[in-house]
Each structure stands twice: as structure tokens, then as C-alpha cells.
Amino acid sequence: MLKGIAASSGVAIGKALVIVDKEVEIERRTIENVEAETTKLQNAVATAKEQLEKIKEIAREKIGEDKAQVFEAHLMMLEDPEFIGAVEAQISAESICAEYALKQTADMFISMFESMDNEYMRERAADIRDVSKRIINILMGIETASIAEIDRECIIVINDLTPSDTAQMDKEKVLGFATDIGGRTSHSAIMARSLEIPAVVGLSNVTTTVKTGDMLILDGDEGVVIVNPDEETLQKYREKQQKLIEYKKELSKLVNAESITVDGRxxxxxxxxxxxxxxxxxxxxxxxxxxxxxxxxxxxxxxxxxxxxxxxxxxxxxxxxxxxxxxxxxxxxxxxxxxxxxxxxxxxxxxxxxxxxxxxxxxxxxxxxxxxxxxxxxxxxxxxxxxxxxxxxxxxxxxxxxxxxxxxxxxxxxxxxxxxxxxxxxxxxxxxxxxxxxxxxxxxxxxxxxxxxxxxxxxxxxxxxxxxxxxxxxxxxxxxxxxxxxxxxxxxxxxxxxxxxxxxxxxxxxxxxxxxxxxxxxxxxxxxxxxxxxxxxxxxxxxxxxxxxxxxxxxxxxxxxxxxxxxxx
Amino acid sequence: MMEKKIVIQNETGIHARPAGIIVKEAAKFKSAITIEKAGKEYNAKSIMSLMTMAAKKGEEIVIKANGEDEAQAIEALTNLILNGLE
Known part of the structure; x- marks a missing residue:
């Protein structure tokens, strides 16, 4: 049994899908054809834009206009001439590959934002990181296990969830999620609660302990994850889950009800x-x-x-x-x-x-x-x-x-x-x-x-x-x-x-x-x-x-x- | 080339949201538009550039535009920065 932080209420029982976010090694490759490399960059940026437009729409529907704003900011970065322009300039000046030039430029902006004296601005560095990773993945043809494309019921096991991950989650398929890092007020926990998906965060090593396909019980109230449980335990949690579902159903009937006692107060x-x-x-x-x-x-x-x-x-x-x-x-x-x-x-x-x-x-x-x-x-x-x-x-x-x-x-x-x-x-x-x-x-x-x-x-x-x-x-x-x-x-x-x-x-x-x-x-x-x-x-x-x-x-x-x-x- | 000196009026200065508004306005013009603060120039069509400028209330900036619609650009941006960022 793994103990973490109870982040979002409910019990989930299902197969694990472990998503490992590999740190990609970016090499400094010199290139022959600057024009072709620039086109490659522009195409990647266009693809990233399409992806983000889609994510923004999904987020708007699922989690509301307010939280979808972050993707608007990501889109503006993609259209930023200083950012993409600087990458292009570097490609042609040094005859280097697009992904390396992009990484260099992004790192420069990230350190610039991280050194600002305002906490809000420092957090924008995370957005630059998110956006540049998206373009790099497209450039290098790295298939990211996209949470939007999950086609079977599962419990997601991941190091941490970014805003774009959570926004794309299909509530029908994602039964719950477990993460290595995070606390009750971390971004992923807040999102889980607003989507009403059971979640346990801060499990520190769940991505290395659990393998894709393992049977999991995730209890978002107790903050525990049980790996490959025996039949008895499974039965116990199935009952708990059923009770919770029935209780929630009863509660949801009361949304438009009056708060009135049996004798009319x-x-x-x-x-x-x-x-x-x-x-x-x-x-x-x-x-x-x-x-x-x-x-x-x-x-x-x-x-x-x-x-x-x-x-x-x-x-x-x-x-x-x-x-x-x-x-x-x-x-x-x-x-x-x-x-x-x-x-x-x-x-x-x-x-x-x-x-x-x-x-x-x-x-x-x-x-x-x-x-x-x-x-x-x-x-x-x-x-x-x-x-x-x-x-x-x-x-x-x-x-x-x-x-x-x-x-x-x-x-x-x-x-x-x-x-x-x-x-x-x-x-x-x-x-x-x-x-x-x-x-x-x-x-x-x-x-x-x-x-x-x-x-x-x-x-x-x-x-x-x-x-x-x-x-x-x-x-x-x-x-x-x-x-x-x-x-x-x-x-x-x-x-x-x-x-x-x-x-x-x-x-x-x-x-x-x-x-x-x-x-x-x-x-x-x-x-x-x-x-x-x-x-x-x-x-x-x-x-x-x-x-x-x-x-x-x-x-x-x-x-x-x-x-x-x-x-x- | 035209330029105009103004003082930032809005309470919170040019943070992320105001920067986004300025970039959207600047993008409407063909001219190259920059904003100078304390001797450094920032691209008015770049959200990241404007955010790193981090202009605060009471600080003096110079809007510069160069191109066929430079007069309109200066007017629109001056107006926006002085009145439209709240």
C-alpha cells in the first residue's frame, strides 16, 4: 500500500496506465539547409498552435473560461516574434538545428522570468517551459502519450500533471490519477476536485513502483493506492465505492431543494x-x-x-x-x-x-x-x-x-x-x-x-x-x-x-x-x-x-x- | 519614424494581461513598433518582451513607430496605454 496525500474524494478501481515523461536529450546538430530548417520550425509552431486551440476549446467546456486563460497565454507565446524570431535568427546565424535553437532561446527567457522580483512573473517561466516542450516534441517526432487520446478506462500514474494534461482528461475514461509530486493545493489536486475525479498526489515513487496494467485501488479520501490487491480487499473497496456513488446520487438530488427541516424551519x-x-x-x-x-x-x-x-x-x-x-x-x-x-x-x-x-x-x-x-x-x-x-x-x-x-x-x-x-x-x-x-x-x-x-x-x-x-x-x-x-x-x-x-x-x-x-x-x-x-x-x-x-x-x-x-x- | 513620451498611469503597470492587450493592438499595424524604457528597447509586438520590460506606474516610456501607418500606431497605442489598460 502506498501512502500519499488525499487530493480529491472518491474511490477508483482499475488498471494502471503509467505515463513516463522522459527528459529528452537535445543535441547541437549543425545543418546544411537553413531555409528547410526554418520551414520545419514554422510547421512545428503551426502544429503546436492547432493543438493548443483544441486544448483551449476542451478546457473552456470542461473547466471554464477562467482556467482556460492559461492556454491563451501559451498561444500568444507561439505568435511572439521575439521568441520565434530569435529561434529563427539563431538557426541561420549558427546553422544549427531548430530544436537546439529553440531550447537555447527558451532557456534564456526562462531564466529572465525566473529572476524577476514578482512571483506571478516567475510562474510564467513554467508556461514558457510547457510551450517550448510542446514544440520540441513535435520537432523531434516524440509521441507524447496524450491524455486526450486514452481509449480505455484506466487510472493514470504520472510524475505530475500539467494544466494541459488535466484539461484534456476524459472523465469517462480516466477513473482517477496518482502522482509522485504535489500537495492538496497543487494545480493537479485543484483540477481533480473541480472535475470530481478521485486523486492521490505526493506519492513520491508511484511511477516507479507501479507498472502499466497493474490492478489499482485508489482511495482519494484516505490518500492511499493499493497495488494488485487480493480479492477480499477488492470486495471491500467495491462496496465502499458503491456506497459513495449512492450517497453522491442522493446528494445531487438536493441541489435545487430547499434547506428545510421536517417540521418546516x-x-x-x-x-x-x-x-x-x-x-x-x-x-x-x-x-x-x-x-x-x-x-x-x-x-x-x-x-x-x-x-x-x-x-x-x-x-x-x-x-x-x-x-x-x-x-x-x-x-x-x-x-x-x-x-x-x-x-x-x-x-x-x-x-x-x-x-x-x-x-x-x-x-x-x-x-x-x-x-x-x-x-x-x-x-x-x-x-x-x-x-x-x-x-x-x-x-x-x-x-x-x-x-x-x-x-x-x-x-x-x-x-x-x-x-x-x-x-x-x-x-x-x-x-x-x-x-x-x-x-x-x-x-x-x-x-x-x-x-x-x-x-x-x-x-x-x-x-x-x-x-x-x-x-x-x-x-x-x-x-x-x-x-x-x-x-x-x-x-x-x-x-x-x-x-x-x-x-x-x-x-x-x-x-x-x-x-x-x-x-x-x-x-x-x-x-x-x-x-x-x-x-x-x-x-x-x-x-x-x-x-x-x-x-x-x-x-x-x-x-x-x-x-x-x-x-x- | 515617430515617437512619443508618456508616463504609465495604470495602478498595476504593464503586467501579463496589459502586455497581452498592447501586443494585440500593436499587431494591427504594419509599422515596426517598440517601447523604450530606461534606455532599453522592447518589441511592442512581443508579449514576452513587454513582460520583461515590467513597466510600473509612474515610469516614463517612449513609444516608437516606423512605417507607413506610424502616426496611427502611435496614436492608438498612446491612447490604449493611457486609458485602456485597467
Whole structure:
């Protein structure tokens, strides 16, 4: 049994197809006929273009416009006169073969890009490598085992998958894949999840251990690959696979269903997203809204602040994409641990207690106002709600709302349209805010409980510190009491309460949250259907009783066993 | 040959995406078009060349065009770089 990293859920059982990507040796050959060699190069470039156009089309259909962009960049490189022109010049100046000239030129560009001071640009070196390898393979007549041409069911075993490989994968034929390198967030893992193909990555030596034709069991949840299993093991995994398939089928029936308990209590199950391209996945998984759109991606990986226009486009895309469903956008939550090099924030002893989020925004009103302007301009394209992070008390809320008024007035004066129905809410993630939530509730439209930070601050546990990770406990009675208090205080003022931390999607605790009266549960898109299946099987009145009992418990162990008994009844 | 000096206005400077937009525009003209920054010339019809130029906001560049449609080329590119890259 080979142990790797569980990258994409599901069980695959089938024959292995090992694809070995050989490093080709490129010799410096001198040639006689420069003209013929140049024509050969041009033909190869034309063939590469055809291949890429095809891949781009397939990618667009299978994985979406956004991820297909990378092939557009590859195509532009093929048409680049400086690149191909330099290769041609080298062929004629030195009378050398096309593949060697191409390799030389590509290497020069690769080292140029790799030495740039911007990470995004450094990554472009990988694109040049991908493109030049394609042309070299054509020039040298190397048949690459093309993943697009696989004609029988198999599990792909490969060192690593490039974007062009994954984009061409036929889901009917490729049962799963196993790679030597990569992690949960590597490109191949992300693609596997969006294609819903079971995958295990980072197996380090799977390409050398497994041979084409070997029988494989690949478990994308446990992160293991079993080579040539015995009949008993096969049977065990076939059953597991069958169960998973049936479970998925049942879940997929719930995509358009309401999230409603057996006795009629309706809640909203929403998605947490990080970029506009996540909208597609949210809807596919049955999201009834976006409960948290983190805007940080607009600010990261660049060397200056995003413009109002850039932000406007992103917000508009999400609002339009969600087609009128509620979208909660959180204003900038950065500083401390998440640094922006161009903002030059001083080193801090306790970044989690430091200059960040709303604290930074109220200090740097220029940044805050640009974001709010973009948000309000976008507000006419959907159902926008704005949420401030890290609010600790009423003064911050009032200050932030004053800036909102300022921005609205400016827009009015400029004659720019915005919606008057934008709800303003806050994240409850600091205990002080939870404790005065009765006061805060009077001046907001909603609360969204951020449990990741709320737990950390309530029990004073650094969630990155492994030595004390046992203290990071969502079942802690104090955490649950705070959550109940916040929801009650919202309801007393006729406001709604949501939750956007990891707890909201945790099936172990959803019955209690439901019983507390939580109105909106926002989680990663992949958890929504499971949560809906659970909620539609629960009784709200009974969940309320469970919740009342739970807050009286002394320890998290007692709480866990109470919930367990409730679910198993 | 015609040339024009301008200052990069857009916040993010000339990164991959803006470079792609410039290349597509430049390709519409017959003239040879280059952009000079800090004494070095870059081919405006080459995405890789423009990306390595990595011009940032506030930096001065000179657009140069040589050919039958040089006047139109200068005008179109100046316009694009000053207003059309956001």
C-alpha cells in the first residue's frame, strides 16, 4: 500500500496506465539547409498552435473560461516574434538545428522570468517551459502519450500533471490519477476536485513502483493506492465505492431543494468564496447565496493596491453570477499575519491582536473608501450585503458606517447609481463584540459569526500552535454559549444571524446550531449538499431542546455525546 | 519614424494581461513598433518582451513607430496605454 496525500474524494478501481515523461536529450546538430530548417520550425509552431486551440476549446467546456486563460497565454507565446524570431535568427546565424535553437532561446527567457522580483512573473517561466516542450516534441517526432487520446478506462500514474494534461482528461475514461509530486493545493489536486475525479498526489515513487496494467485501488479520501490487491480487499473497496456513488446520487438530488427541516424551519445554506470564479462551483453545489466573499485576493500577489475599477468588476461578476441571491462581501481583512508588501506594516509581536482588518481600514480611509465605492457601484447588479471584519465594539461600527454614508453621498453628488437596500452587518469574531451583541444588534442589519477566530480568542489558543491544538475546540461550552447569545441578541432586534466559520459546515455540530436558531450557514461549497441532507432530516423543535440541554453541559465531551445520541436516535 | 513620451498611469503597470492587450493592438499595424524604457528597447509586438520590460506606474516610456501607418500606431497605442489598460 502506498501512502500519499488525499487530493480529491472518491474511490477508483482499475488498471494502471503509467505515463513516463522522459527528459529528452537535445543535441547541437549543425545543418546544411537553413531555409528547410526554418520551414520545419514554422510547421512545428503551426502544429503546436492547432493543438493548443483544441486544448483551449476542451478546457473552456470542461473547466471554464477562467482556467482556460492559461492556454491563451501559451498561444500568444507561439505568435511572439521575439521568441520565434530569435529561434529563427539563431538557426541561420549558427546553422544549427531548430530544436537546439529553440531550447537555447527558451532557456534564456526562462531564466529572465525566473529572476524577476514578482512571483506571478516567475510562474510564467513554467508556461514558457510547457510551450517550448510542446514544440520540441513535435520537432523531434516524440509521441507524447496524450491524455486526450486514452481509449480505455484506466487510472493514470504520472510524475505530475500539467494544466494541459488535466484539461484534456476524459472523465469517462480516466477513473482517477496518482502522482509522485504535489500537495492538496497543487494545480493537479485543484483540477481533480473541480472535475470530481478521485486523486492521490505526493506519492513520491508511484511511477516507479507501479507498472502499466497493474490492478489499482485508489482511495482519494484516505490518500492511499493499493497495488494488485487480493480479492477480499477488492470486495471491500467495491462496496465502499458503491456506497459513495449512492450517497453522491442522493446528494445531487438536493441541489435545487430547499434547506428545510421536517417540521418546516427553513434556513439558508450559503457558500464561502475567494474569487469570482468560485461562483460556478457554489451554484453547482446548491448554494442559496454567498455568505462570505473574501476580498483579499484582489490585494494579494501584486505590487500596489487594486483600483476601484478592478474591484468593481470583481464584485459585479459575483453579484451577477449569483443571479439575485444574497451575497455577503467582507471588506478587507488583512494585516498582521496576512501581509501586503506594498503597505509596509511594521512587524508586530502579536499579529492576531494587531493592526488589521477594520482597524487598518479606519486608519487608512483611502483604502477603505475605494473598496466601499466599488461595492456600492456594484450594488445595482444584485443582492449585496456588506460586512465589516474584526469589530470589537460599537465605536468601530459607527465609524465604519459613517464612512459608508460619506461614500454614498459622494456617489449621489457624482450622479452614480447605487442600491439603497444594501444591508450592513458585522462579523462576530471577537468575544467583546459577542458580549455586547445586544448593543451592536440595534445598529446593524445582520451578524455573521466567524468561528475560527472566535474560538481562538475565547479560549486564548493560537490555532497554529500544535502543542495546544487540543484547546482549539468548537464544542467548548463557552464557545457555544457565546454563539447562542449572539443569535438570541440578533433575533431580539429582529435581525438575522449567520455563521461563516468552519463550524457552520461541521455536521457534528449543525444540529445544535440549528437549535440555536441560526438563520444562515455559510461553508465551503463542497459541504453544502451534505449539510442540506442532514438538515432536511432533522426536527427543529427537537433540535431546540437539544440546544437548551447542550448549553448547560460542563464539558465538551458531554456535549459531544449528547449530540451523538440525538443524531443516532 | 515617430515617437512619443508618456508616463504609465495604470495602478498595476504593464503586467501579463496589459502586455497581452498592447501586443494585440500593436499587431494591427504594419509599422515596426517598440517601447523604450530606461534606455532599453522592447518589441511592442512581443508579449514576452513587454513582460520583461515590467513597466510600473509612474515610469516614463517612449513609444516608437516606423512605417507607413506610424502616426496611427502611435496614436492608438498612446491612447490604449493611457486609458485602456485597467
Amino acid at each position: 427553513k434556513v439558508e445554506l450559503a457558500a464561502n468564496i475567494g474569487t469570482p470564479s468560485n461562483v460556478e462551483g457554489a451554484l453547482k453545489n446548491g448554494a442559496e447565496g454567498v455568505g462570505l466573499f473574501r476580498t483579499e485576493f484582489l490585494y494579494m500577489d501584486k505590487d500596489s493596491l487594486p483600483t476601484e475599477e478592478e474591484q468593481f468588476e470583481a464584485y459585479k461578476a459575483v453579484l451577477e453570477g449569483m443571479e439575485g441571491r444574497p451575497v455577503v462581501i467582507r471588506t478587507l481583512d488583512i494585516g498582521g499575519d496576512k501581509k501586503l508588501p506594498y503597505l509596509k506594516i511594521d512587524e508586530e509581536m502579536n499579529p492576531f491582536l494587531g493592526y488589521r482588518a477594520i482597524r487598518l481600514c479606519l486608519d487608512r480611509k483611502d483604502i477603505f473608501k475605494t473598496q466601499l465605492r466599488a461595492l456600492f457601484r456594484a450594488s445595482v447588479y444584485g443582492n449585496l450585503k456588506i460586512m465589516f471584519p474584526m469589530i470589537s465594539g460599537i465605536e468601530e461600527l459607527r465609524q465604519a458606517k459613517a464612512v459608508v454614508e460619506e461614500v454614498k453621498n459622494e456617489l449621489k453628488v457624482e450622479g452614480i447609481a447605487y442600491s439603497n437596500d444594501v444591508e450592513i452587518g458585522i462579523m462576530i469574531e471577537i468575544p467583546s463584540a459577542a458580549i455586547v451583541s445586544d448593543i451592536l444588534a440595534k445598529e446593524v442589519d445582520f451578524f455573521s459569526i466567524g468561528t475560527n477566530d472566535l474560538i481562538q480568542y475565547t479560549v486564548a489558543v493560537d490555532r497554529m500552535n500544535e502543542k495546544i491544538s487540543y484547546l482549539y475546540d468548537p464544542f467548548h461550552p463557552a464557545v457555544l454559549r457565546l454563539i447562542k447569545m449572539v443569535i438570541d441578541n440578533a433575533h431580539k432586534e429582529g435581525k438575522w444571524a449567520g455563521m461563516c466559520g468552519e463550524m457552520a459546515g461541521d455536521e457534528r455540530i449543525i444540529p445544535v446550531l440549528l437549535g440555536f436558531g441560526l438563520d444562515e450557514f455559510s461553508m465551503s461549497a463542497s459541504s453544502i449538499l451534505k449539510a442540506r441532507k442532514l438538515i432536511t432530516s432533522l426536527n427543529y423543535e427537537e433540535a431546540k431542546k437539544l440546544a437548551d440541554e447542550v448549553v448547560m453541559c460542563a464539558t465538551s465531551e458531554e456535549i459531544k455525546s449528547k449530540i451523538q445520541n440525538f443524531v443516532n436516535r
